Amino acid sequence: MSQPMPILAAPQSAAEHQLRQIVDNSSAVIYVKDLDGRLRLVNRTFEQLFQLRSERVLGRTDHELFPQEMADVLRANDQRVARSGEAMEFEECVLLGKESRTYLSSKFPLFDDAGRVTAVCGISTDISSRKNLEDALRHVALGVSAATSGEVFEAIARYMTRSLGADFAFVSRINADGRSLTTLALYYGGKLHSNATYQIMGTACEEVLGKAFHFVPSGLGRRYPSDQTLMAFGVDSYAGYPLFSSDGRPLGLIAAGRCGPLEEPDRIESVLRIFSVRAAAEIERLEAEASYRAIFDSSEDAIFVHDLDSRALVDVNPKACQSYGYSHAEMLKLNLDDFSAGYTPYTGKEAAGYLARAKAGETQRFEWHRRNRDGSLHWDEVLLKRATIGGVDRILAFAREITQRKEAEQALRNSEMQYRAITNTALDCFIGMDERGRVLAFNPAAEQCFGMTREEVLGRLFLELFIPERFRVSYERGIEHYLETGQGSFLGKRMEVVAQRATGEEFPAELALTVVQGDEGPRFICYLRDITERKQAETERVRLEQQLRQAQRMEAIGHLTGGIAHDFNNLLTSMLGYTVMAQELAEQLHDERLDKYLARVQRSAEKARDLIQQMLTFSRGSRGKPQAVALDLLLGDFIKLVESTLPASVELETELTHGLPQVLVDPVQLEQVLMNLCINARDAMGSAGRLRVSLGLEDRQVDACASCQQPVQGSFVALTVSDSGPGIAAGVRAHMFEPFFSTKPSGQGSGMGLSMVHGIVHEYGGHIQLETAPGLGTTFRILIPALSGLSSGEAKLPVSKLQPLPRSALQGRVVVVDDDQQVAEFMVELLEGWGLSVQAFCDAEQASALLVADPYAWDFVILDQSMPRLSGLQLARRVLAARADLPIVLYTGFSDALVEAEVMAQGLKALLSKPLDQSRLHALLCSHLLTSLTG
Numbered sequence: 033m034s035q036p037m038p039i040l041a042a043p044q045s046a047a048e049h050q051l052r053q054i055v056d057n058s059s060a061v062i063y064v065k066d067l068d069g070r071l072r073l074v075n076r077t078f079e080q081l082f083q084l085r086s087e088r089v090l091g092r093t094d095h096e097l098f099p100q101e102m103a104d105v106l107r108a109n110d111q112r113v114a115r116s117g118e119a120m121e122f123e124e125c126v127l128l129g130k131e132s133r134t135y136l137s138s139k140f141p142l143f144d145d146a147g148r149v150t151a152v153c154g155i156s157t158d159i160s161s162r163k164n165l166e167d168a169l170r171h172v173a174l175g176v177s178a179a180t181s182g183e184v185f186e187a188i189a190r191y192m193t194r195s196l197g198a199d200f201a202f203v204s205r206i207n208a209d210g211r212s213l214t215t216l217a218l219y220y221g222g223k224l225h226s227n228a229t230y231q232i233m234g235t236a237c238e239e240v241l242g243k244a245f246h247f248v249p250s251g252l253g254r255r256y257p258s259d260q261t262l263m264a265f266g267v268d269s270y271a272g273y274p275l276f277s278s279d280g281r282p283l284g285l286i287a288a289g290r291c292g293p294l295e296e297p298d299r300i301e302s303v304l305r306i307f308s309v310r311a312a313a314e315i316e317r318l319e320a321e322a323s324y325r326a327i328f329d330s331s332e333d334a335i336f337v338h339d340l341d342s343r344a345l346v347d348v349n350p351k352a353c354q355s356y357g358y359s360h361a362e363m364l365k366l367n368l369d370d371f372s373a374g375y376t377p378y379t380g381k382e383a384a385g386y387l388a389r390a391k392a393g394e395t396q397r398f399e400w401h402r403r404n405r406d407g408s409l410h411w412d413e414v415l416l417k418r419a420t421i422g423g424v425d426r427i428l429a430f431a432r433e434i435t436q437r438k439e440a441e442q443a444l445r446n447s448e449m450q451y452r453a454i455t456n457t458a459l460d461c462f463i464g465m466d467e468r469g470r471v472l473a474f475n476p477a478a479e480q481c482f483g484m485t486r487e488e489v490l491g492r493l494f495l496e497l498f499i500p501e502r503f504r505v506s507y508e509r510g511i512e513h514y515l516e517t518g519q520g521s522f523l524g525k526r527m528e529v530v531a532q533r534a535t536g537e538e539f540p541a542e543l544a545l546t547v548v549q550g551d552e553g554p555r556f557i558c559y560l561r562d563i564t565e566r567k568q569a570e571t572e573r574v575r576l577e578q579q580l581r582q583a584q585r586m587e588a589i590g591h592l593t594g595g596i597a598h599d600f601n602n603l604l605t606s607m608l609g610y611t612v613m614a615q616e617l618a619e620q621l622h623d624e625r626l627d628k629y630l631a632r633v634q635r636s637a638e639k640a641r642d643l644i645q646q647m648l649t650f651s652r653g654s655r656g657k658p659q660a661v662a663l664d665l666l667l668g669d670f671i672k673l674v675e676s677t678l679p680a681s682v683e684l685e686t687e688l689t690h691g692l693p694q695v696l697v698d699p700v701q702l703e704q705v706l707m708n709l710c711i712n713a714r715d716a717m718g719s720a721g722r723l724r725v726s727l728g729l730e731d732r733q734v735d736a737c738a739s740c741q742q743p744v745q746g747s748f749v750a751l752t753v754s755d756s757g758p759g760i761a762a763g764v765r766a767h768m769f770e771p772f773f774s775t776k777p778s779g780q781g782s783g784m785g786l787s788m789v790h791g792i793v794h795e796y797g798g799h800i801q802l803e804t805a806p807g808l809g810t811t812f813r814i815l816i817p818a819l820s821g822l823s824s825g826e827a828k829l830p831v832s833k834l835q836p837l838p839r840s841a842l843q844g845r846v847v848v849v850d851d852d853q854q855v856a857e858f859m860v861e862l863l864e865g866w867g868l869s870v871q872a873f874c875d876a877e878q879a880s881a882l883l884v885a886d887p888y889a890w891d892f893v894i895l896d897q898s899m900p901r902l903s904g905l906q907l908a909r910r911v912l913a914a915r916a917d918l919p920i921v922l923y924t925g926f927s928d929a930l931v932e933a934e935v936m937a938q939g940l941k942a943l944l945s946k947p948l949d950q951s952r953l954h955a956l957l958c959s960h961l962l963t964s965l966t967g
Contacts, residue, residue, distance in 0.1 A: 055073075055075045056075050056076040056077075057076075058075060058077060058155075059077060060077065060155050060156060060157050061075070061077050061078045061081055061135065061154075061155070061156040061157075062074070062075040062077070062078065062153070062154070062155050062156075063075070063078055063153070063154050063156075064142065064151050064152070064153045064154075065110055065151060065152050065154070066150070066151050067114055067149070067150065067151065067152075068093070069093040069094060069095075069107055069110060070090075070091050070092065070093055071089050071090050071091065071092055071093070072090065072091075072151060073090075074086050074089055074090070081128065082097070082128070084097075093107075094106045094107055095107070098126070098127065099127060102125065102126065102127060105124065105125075106124060109122045109124065109137070109139060110139065110152045110154075113139045113140065113141055113152050114141055114149050114152055116141075117141050117149055118140075118141070119138065119139065119140035119141075120138075120139055120140075121136065121137065121138050121139075122136075122137045122139065123135070123136055123137075123159070124137050124156065133158060133160045134158070134159050134160045134163045135156040135157060135158055135159065135160075136156065136157050136159045137154050137155070137156040137157075138154070138155045138156075138157075139152055139153065139154045139155075140152070140153055141153075162302075184310065184311075184314045185203045185216040185217035185311065185314065186217045186219070186224055188203050188217065188286065188307050188310060188311050189201045189202055189203055189217040189218065189219035189224070190219050190224075191307070192219070192286065192288050192303070192304070192307055193219055193288065195303050196271075196288050196294075196300055196303055197290075198288040198289060198290055198294075199220065199221070199265075199267070199289065199290050199291050200219070200220045200262075200265055200267050200288060200289045200290070200291075201219045201220075201286070201287065201288040201289075202215045202217060202218045202219065202286070202287055202288075203215065203216045203217045203284070203286050203311050204216060204237070204284045204285055204286075204287075205283060205284040205315055206241065206282055206283060206284050207229065211231060211232060211233065212229055212230060212231050212232060213229070213230060213232055213237060213241070213284060213285070214227060214228070214229040215227040215228055215229075216284075216315075220265055228261070230261050233258075234256060234258035234259065235256055235258070235259040235261075235262070236248055236252065236255075236256050236259065236262070236270045236272060236287075237272060237285060237287065239272070240272035240273065240274050240285045240287070241274060241282060241284070241285055242274060242276075242282035243274055244274060245271070245272070245273050245274075245301045245304065245305075246270070246271070246272045247270070247271050247294070247297040247300065247301070248269055248270040248271070248294075249269055249293050249294050249295065249297070250268055250269050250292075250293040250294070251268065252267055252268050252269060252270050252289065253268065262289065265291075266291045267289040267290065267291060268289070268290065268291055268292055268293065269289050269290045269292065269293050269294035270287060270288075270289040270294075271287065271288055271289065271294060271297070271300045271301070271304060272285050272286070272287035272304075273285060273286050273287070273301065273304035273305060273307075273308045274308070275308055275311055275312040275315065276312060277312065277315075277316055278316065283312055283315045283316070284311075284315060286304060286307055286308055286311050288300075288304070324421070328347075328349050329349055329350055331349055331351055332351060333351060333430050333431060333432050334348070334349065334351045334352035334355050334356070334412075334430070334431040334432070334433075335348065335349040335351070335352060335428065335429070335430055335431075336348050336352060336428070336429040336431070337421065337426050337427075337428060337429075338387060338426060338427040338428075338429065339426070339427075340391055340418075340425045340426060340427060343368065343384060343387045343427070344364075344367075345363060345364050345366065346364070346426070347364075348360060348363045348364070352431070355404075355410075355431075355433060356371070356402070356404050356405060357404045357405035357406055358405050367380065368380035368383040368384060368387075370403075371383070371402050371403070372400075372401075372402065372403065373401035373402060373403055373409055374403065378400060378401040378402075383400075386398065386414075386416055387416065387427055389416075390416035390417060390418055390427050391418060391427060393418055395415070395416065395417050396414075396415070396416035396417075397413075397414070397415050397416075398413075398414055399411060399412070399413055399414070399434065399438075399549075400412045400413075400414045400431070402431075410433055410435045411433065411434045411435045411437075411438040412431040412432060412433055412434065413431070413432045413433075413434045414429060414430065414431045415429070415430040415431075416428070416429050417430075437549075438549075440548075441548050441549060441550075459477055460477055460559050460560065460561045461475065461477050461478035461481050461482070461558075461559070461560040461561065461562075462474075462475040462477065462478060462557075462558070462559060463475075463478055463494065463557075463558040463560065464555060464556070464557055464558070465494050465555070465556040465558065466552075466553065466554075466555060466556075467511075467515060467553045467554050467555075467556075468493075469493050469494050469495055469508075469511060469556070470491055470492065470493055470494070471489045471490055471491065471492055471493075471494055471497070472490070472555070474486040474489050474490065478560070481533070481560070481562050482497075482498060482531075482533050482534055483533045483534035483535060484497070484534045494558070495507055495508065498531050498532060499529075499530075499531065499532070500530055500531075500532050500538055503529070503530060511556075514547070514554075515554070526542055526543070526544050527542070527543050527544075527545075528540060528541070528542055528543075528563070529541050529542075529543045531543075531560065539562060539564050540562075540563050540564055540567045541560050541561060541562055541563060542560070542561045542563050543558065543559070543560050544558075544559040544560075545557070545558050545559075575736075575741075578741055599925070601925030601945070601946035601947060602852045602854070602855050602925050602946060603854070604637055604946065604947040605855050605858065605925075605946045605947045605948050607633075607637045607947075608634065608637050608947045608948075609858045609859075609862055609947075609948060609950065610858060610861075611630055611633050611634045611637060612634070612950060613861065613862065613865065614626075614630050615627060615630045615631070615634070618630055637947075657698050658696045658697055658698055658796060659696070659697070659698070659699065660694045660695075660696055660819060661694060661695055661696075661697055661699050661702070662692070662694050663688075663692065663695060663702070663727055663749055663751065663816070664688045664689065664690050664692060664727055666699050666702065666703070667688060667702075667703075667706060667725075667727065667751070668688060670703050670706065671684075671686055671688075671706075671725060674706065674707060674710050674725075677707075677710075677711070677714075678710070678714055678723065679714075679720075681720040681721075682714060682717065682720065682721060682722070682723055683721070683722045683723065684723050684724075684725070685722065685723070685724040685725070686724075686725050686726070687724070687725075687726040687727070687728075688725075688726070688727040689726075689727050689728045689729070692727065692728070692729055692749050692818070693729070693747075693749060693818035693819055693820065694818075694819045695749050695796070695816040695817065695818060695819060696796060696817075696819055697792075697796045697816060698792075698796075701792045701795075702751075702792070702816075704788065704792065705751075705788075705789050705792050705793065705814060706725070706751065706753070708786070708788060708789055709753040709789065709812050709814075710723065710725070710753060712786070713753060713754075713755035713757065713810070714755075716755055716757035716758065716810065717755050717756060717757040718757075721755060721756040721757060722755070722756040723753070723754070723755050723756075724752075724753070724754040724755075725751075725752070725753055726750075726751075726752045726754075727749070727750070727751055727752070728749075728750050728752070729747065729748075729749060729750070729818065730747075730748050730749075730750045730813075730815070731746070731747050731748075732744045732745060732746065732748060732815065733745055735801065737799040737800055737801070738765070738769075738799075738800045738801055738802035739769040739786075739790045739793075739794075739799075739800050740790075740794060740799070742799070744799045744801070744815065746817060747817075747818050748798070748799075748815035748816060748817060748818060749815075749816050749817075749818050750813050750814065750815055750816075751813070751814040751816070752811060752812070752813045752814075753811070753812045753814075754809060754810070754811040754812075755809050755810055755811075756809045757809050757810055758806065758807060758809075759804045759805050759806045759807060759808055759809060759810055760802070760804045760810055761806075765802065765804070768786050769786050769787055769789075769790045769800075770787060789814075793814055793815075793816070796816060796817070797816075797817045798814060798815050798816040798817065799815045800812065800813070800814060800815070801813040801815065841866070841867040842866045842867045842868050842954075842957055842958065842961050843867055843868070843961065844868055844869065844891035844892055844957075844961040845868070845869045845870075845871075845889065845890050845891050845892075846863050846868045846869065846870050846871075846890070846891065846892045846893070846894065846957075847870075847871055847872075847873070847879065847882075847883060847890050847892075847893045847894070848860065848863070848870060848871070848872040848873070848894045849872075849873045849874075849876055849879040849893070849894070849895050849896060849899070849904070849907065850872070850873075850874065850894075850895075850896040850899075851874050851875075851876065851896060851898075851899040851900060852874075852896070853874055855896070855946075856872040856873075856874055857872070859872060859894065860872045862950070863957075866954065866957070868892075868957070868961075876899045876900070876901060876902035876903075876904075876907050877901060877902055879907065880902060880907050880910055880911070883907075883910075883911045883914070884910055884911060884913075884914045887911060887914040887915035887918055888915060890918065891919070891960075891961055892918075892919050892920075892921075892957060892960060892961060893908075893911060893918060893919070893920045893921070894920075894921050894923065894953075895907055895908055895920060895921070895922050895923070896922075896923060896924065897922055897923070897924035897930065898924060898925065904922050904923075904924070905922060905930075905935070905938070905940075908920050908922060908938070908939070908940055909938065912938075912939045912940075916939065919941050919956075919960040919961075920939070920940045920941060921940065921941050921942045921943075921944060921953070921956055922935055922940050922942070922943050922944070923943070923944035923945065923946060923948060924943070924944075924945060924946065925945075925946040930943060931943075941956060941960065942956055
């Protein structure tokens with residue numbers, strides 16, 4: 033029991049005296065209760081309200097002053113405040129005589145010096161008038177809600193004018209354009225007016241739609257001069273409230289106004305808020321009804337709407353009219369017998385029984401034999417269900433024609449012997465099951481496919497016998513859904529499934545499942561075909577198609593690359609040639625700056641030449657010089673060079689197996705392969721990670737090459753480059769061997785690295801394998817066919833020595849034939865600079881006529897291979913037929929069909945490539961011209 037709080041008697045100080053004056057002069061009821069509920073302080077308003085002097089009240093509890101039920105509520109609220117130690121608000125009803133008053137009570141705890149709650153203070157304000165107004169409006173709203181659907185908006189507008197004393201009220205709905213409204217009810221001057229559509233821009237409604245309550249007490253015309261509609265009615269004040277759907281979407285608004293001023297905006301907002309709920313609900317109902325009608329009219333099932341009690345038709349959809357052959361008006365006049373076949377159990381009496389059970393809330397599903405207007409009989413699958421439409425209880429009937437299915441069932445029953453003969457001789461598995469999935473029929477093809485006899489499976493569950501356990505749940509759900517609803521997505525369709533034989537072996541199968549309604553319930557008919565061989569054939573076909581597409585794509589890219597290389601090499605021949613000639617001139621003039629500029633031009637042209645060589649390598653147009661090479665000896669020293677190009681943050685591991693068989697490759701080109709793969713790995717790792725290079729012997733069977741997609745079989749020496757980078761994405765793997773494809777930023781890669789690797793490796797009959805995964809790095813495995821014979825321990829690396837070629841002044845008559853004007857002009861200047869007499873032709877036929885007519889007039893002939901109408905080799909054959917000893921040199925920008933040994937075997941002296949090797953050409957001229965001059 034808490035200590036009693038001392039009753040405030042006479043003021044003890046000036047501060048207490050002032051506090052007492054404030055409390056006594058407040059219009060609110062103020063009081064203090066101790067923790068036992070006894071009143072310890074009341075103000076004069078309390079005394080006046082209850083007509084009791086404070087002496088008679090202090091020390092008493094609510095239960096001593098008020099009725100039991102009221103006192104219980106007051107005491108419970110006080111205790112909640114005392115327990116929580118926080119201020120709270122309550123609406124409390126107090127009986128004064130025979131009148132009940134409603135107070136808004138703000139109650140808060142009082143604490144002693146130690147912070148303990150010792151009492152509860154309350155300040156209560158009379159809100160009875162506001163509550164009475166809300167109750168009155170609620171009754172008005174109930175009156176509006178009782179209006180029929182066609183009168184709701186008129187009732188809302190009428191009641192708004194009465195409740196607010198307004199001259200004008202309306203309900204409006206937003207249009208599809210979002211910028212205009214159309215009134216649903218417009219009330220003015222005591223009567224309804226025709227509805228209208230108006231633009232909201234510049235009107236008071238613009239402040240309301242989709243926003244909040246808006247109030248204009250007076251001067252509406254001055255504030256919204258463009259609102260001609262309201263001005264036409266003489267409205268001077270306005271209050272509007274927005275309408276929202278249940279999901280927050282703007283629907284429209286309600287508004288009221290007077291020809292004079294409006295007052296009490298809070299009260300008006302409360303009134304409009306109540307009316308807005310009913311208006312918004314009615315608009316949403318209209319939208320739902322419109323949606324229902326659209327679904328109703330577009331349904332592919334016949335739909336009938338029956339009156340709940342009389343069972344008469346009140347509506348049908350277009351599909352019903354189309355199916356039965358009647359117009360809409362004719363359908364509504366028909367009775368149940370008109371829709372029946374006329375024999376038991378398909379008469380009006382049985383139909384009435386189904387409708388009665390549906391009225392009781394039982395969903396009815398059955399098959400019905402009906403008669404159309406033309407007298408024909410049809411079968412329907414019917415669903416009856418009770419539903420509420422537009423606020424009225426109805427019975428909905430959904431009918432779907434199943435005539436064809438019923439005829440098929442009847443035909444099946446009538447030809448059972450034929451069915452048995454067909455199923456027993458069918459090549460596909462035929463399995464019949466009851467509604468629980470137990471096997472009822474099992475033909476010989478099924479016995480052979482699953483490895484079980486008919487006697488072994490009859491009566492057992494199909495799923496447990498022939499479906500792998502991980503798939504059974506989905507099958508069971510599909511069957512259960514069909515049995516519950518009569519519908520199944522699996523019916524009548526061919527599906528690919530996984531089945532299992534008696535041995536547990538799984539195999540792919542094609543399944544078709546249908547249902548036949550029998551006297552003992554539904555029967556499932558399963559047609560199953562083992563498609564193992566077909567799937568294998570499809571897999572092989574896809575692999576071959578992919579292989580063919582890859583080969584065609586690489587061939588096309590190779591042709592394109594060769595053509596580009598030919599044109600570029602022609603350009604580079606004159607570019608590099610003129611650059612060298614200009615450098616010689618710059619040396620003579622002692623112009624160091626010009627010499628430096630020309631050196632830079634030469635470097636750029638040489639880079640272009642190297643790029644073209646990479647392109648030719650990819651397209652197999654530039655062949656290397658293959659030699660029997662021991663890769664462990666070749667790459668051992670080269671890896672040291674690779675290591676010098678790697679940053680210190682990249683850890684390099686090597687594992688080169690010795691004693692491996694030799695391979696037939698160009699050593700320089702294979703070094704290019706390793707260098708490109710290492711550079712790509714470095715860039716993929718971001719210059720930090722682990723790089724591993726290994727060499728070993730591997731046997732491969734039925735693998736696929738990552739670049740050409742061809743099968744990989746045989747014994748190979750494998751060069752493996754692995755990195756710890758992020759791996760290669762699937763989209764990149766499809767294009768990474770194509771020329772100029774690069775994932776590096778612009779300027780940081782030519783896109784020729786992997787395409788060159790592809791060209792070199794496949795030039796020597798090799799293949800590329802790729803292993804990569806996101807976050808697990810990448811491994812390239814270069815497979816080069818192993819040679820039988822010498823091992824690496826017996827092999828020696830070829831050593832090449834470059835001998836400087838002498839340059840001397842030449843004499844003689846030379847013919848140059850090249851269809852490229854620039855190259856021809858350059859060759860003339862180059863050869864004349866060496867002291868030769870030169871004549872150039874850009875037309876091969878013209879040159880042929882001159883050379884064949886007088887072959888001894890010339891000492892040396894230089895021919896371009898790729899020329900229109902007559903190739904260089906063809907021209908050479910004509911000239912050599914006229915003079916067999918005439919020195920002829922062939923040069924080409926690109927030709928994958930020429931080998932120098934074969935060219936020389938036909939009587940020519942050499943095959944040169946563009947850009948031209950001037951030193952070699954000079955040496956050839958020296959050899960043949962000096963000999964001829966001295967001979």
